[in-house]
Amino acid sequence: MTESEAMTRADIVARFDRMARVAQEGRRILDSRPDGAVDEGFGTSGYRDTSGLPDGALRASLGCGDPVGVAEPRPGETVLDLGCGGGLDVLLAARRVGPAGKVYGLDASAEMLELAKANAAEAGVGNVEFLHAAIEDVPLPDAAVDVIVSNYVINLSADKPRVLDEAFRVLRPGGRLVIADVIAEDGLDPDRRAEAERLVGCALGTLTEADYRDLLARAGFSTYTVTRQRAVVGGLHAAITQAHRPDAPPGILIRPMRAADAEQVLAIYQAGLDGGNASFETTAPAWDAFDAGKLPLHRYVAVDAASGQVVGWIAVSPVSGRCVYAGVVENSVYVHPDHGGRGIGLALLNALIESTESAGIWTIQSGVFPENTASLRLHEKAGFRVVGVRHRLGRHHGRWRDVVLIERRSPVVGR
Numbered sequence: 001m002t003e004s005e006a007m008t009r010a011d012i013v014a015r016f017d018r019m020a021r022v023a024q025e026g027r028r029i030l031d032s033r034p035d036g037a038v039d040e041g042f043g044t045s046g047y048r049d050t051s052g053l054p055d056g057a058l059r060a061s062l063g064c065g066d067p068v069g070v071a072e073p074r075p076g077e078t079v080l081d082l083g084c085g086g087g088l089d090v091l092l093a094a095r096r097v098g099p100a101g102k103v104y105g106l107d108a109s110a111e112m113l114e115l116a117k118a119n120a121a122e123a124g125v126g127n128v129e130f131l132h133a134a135i136e137d138v139p140l141p142d143a144a145v146d147v148i149v150s151n152y153v154i155n156l157s158a159d160k161p162r163v164l165d166e167a168f169r170v171l172r173p174g175g176r177l178v179i180a181d182v183i184a185e186d187g188l189d190p191d192r193r194a195e196a197e198r199l200v201g202c203a204l205g206t207l208t209e210a211d212y213r214d215l216l217a218r219a220g221f222s223t224y225t226v227t228r229q230r231a232v233v234g235g236l237h238a239a240i241t242q243a244h245r246p247d248a249p250p251g252i253l254i255r256p257m258r259a260a261d262a263e264q265v266l267a268i269y270q271a272g273l274d275g276g277n278a279s280f281e282t283t284a285p286a287w288d289a290f291d292a293g294k295l296p297l298h299r300y301v302a303v304d305a306a307s308g309q310v311v312g313w314i315a316v317s318p319v320s321g322r323c324v325y326a327g328v329v330e331n332s333v334y335v336h337p338d339h340g341g342r343g344i345g346l347a348l349l350n351a352l353i354e355s356t357e358s359a360g361i362w363t364i365q366s367g368v369f370p371e372n373t374a375s376l377r378l379h380e381k382a383g384f385r386v387v388g389v390r391h392r393l394g395r396h397h398g399r400w401r402d403v404v405l406i407e408r409r410s411p412v413v414g415r
């Protein structure tokens, strides 16, 4: 982070420290905002039910939606609130997860956390813990929480991609993220947009729906939706963004493939080719060629959660440059030979299906040697059908081989 960004965050934190003092003095923070600020629809008005919560939490409420109401945390789950402020969403989540669950409230403002702790004490909840930290550097281990909520905070970050990367990292496989935030319409005049952002206090600018979708996909979320809730001012809208991390078998994490994974990915590729039934290729490509041929947003690795070792990967290539085939891709999935039979291939395929459908891709196809019955079974489990057998399609180690053409047509994209 540059010095000016660090200053900006310090300025923002100082501003929220001051706001927390307003609530500590018994006033509603939204009433203390400068003249002309747009407050309608913010704070407690975004919630269905805040009965029984301490006044201090209600006075401090600054959100633009009800992410806990959308995420619906279940008893026993662990929830993280990014930028918890005075703790209203922490208390709502704590009620839902009950004594068997736990809620972390994270905020960079020490004064907001003091307020949140006092509110939690007044509410008599014991299953909460507050973290004085930045949403860009969450002090929790990987895969630590079931649910992440965040209410009108991410627009305040100078490094929004990093916030979503961190959210992905700390979510457990299958975990869900629900963000209430203000977003901008596409194509707004920059001056008009900046003025609207100023009026609603988005000090570091808003994202558009397309920005959110792109950042979520890059972070590795396999499903994501951005739903506008209401117009706010000047082309800005309060929106709820929902995303989830790909599910995985016990002891495995699925995350985006990175250049640093190249050596392990290519070694697994080569091991598959050496088995003789994976592909016509006999030698795995160099990373540059692999990287250039695969779509960047639909590559995942499965890693051992304890060691971080890559145990499988999946990626897709476009089948054609022709416009009509824009939503048709061909997949490759490889699992390390020592880790077969653990459900890793199916988890990778499911992650790919979700991420391609989220991006509007309608068909995934693949060619499989008929002898590779494990791969045919795996793809069938993931909803692929056999299109037909292509006879004597190519020579492999001097022998003509058939290829089974399989495909999965999405039931949700392009119906």
Ligand SMILES: C[S@@+](CC[C@H](N)C(=O)[O-])C[C@H]1O[C@@H](n2cnc3c(N)ncnc32)[C@H](O)[C@@H]1O
Pocket: 009, 012, 013, 016, 017, 060, 061, 062, 063, 064, 082, 083, 084, 085, 086, 087, 088, 089, 106, 107, 108, 109, 112, 133, 134, 135, 136, 150, 151, 152, 153, 156, 157
């Ligand atoms: C608009 S308030 C929303 C608070 C709360 N979510 C609510 O709904 O009332 C934004 C909160 O995010 C915190 N915040 C802003 N930038 C942050 C960052 N980079 N890391 C952690 N917290 C941050 C502020 O201190 C403040 O408490």
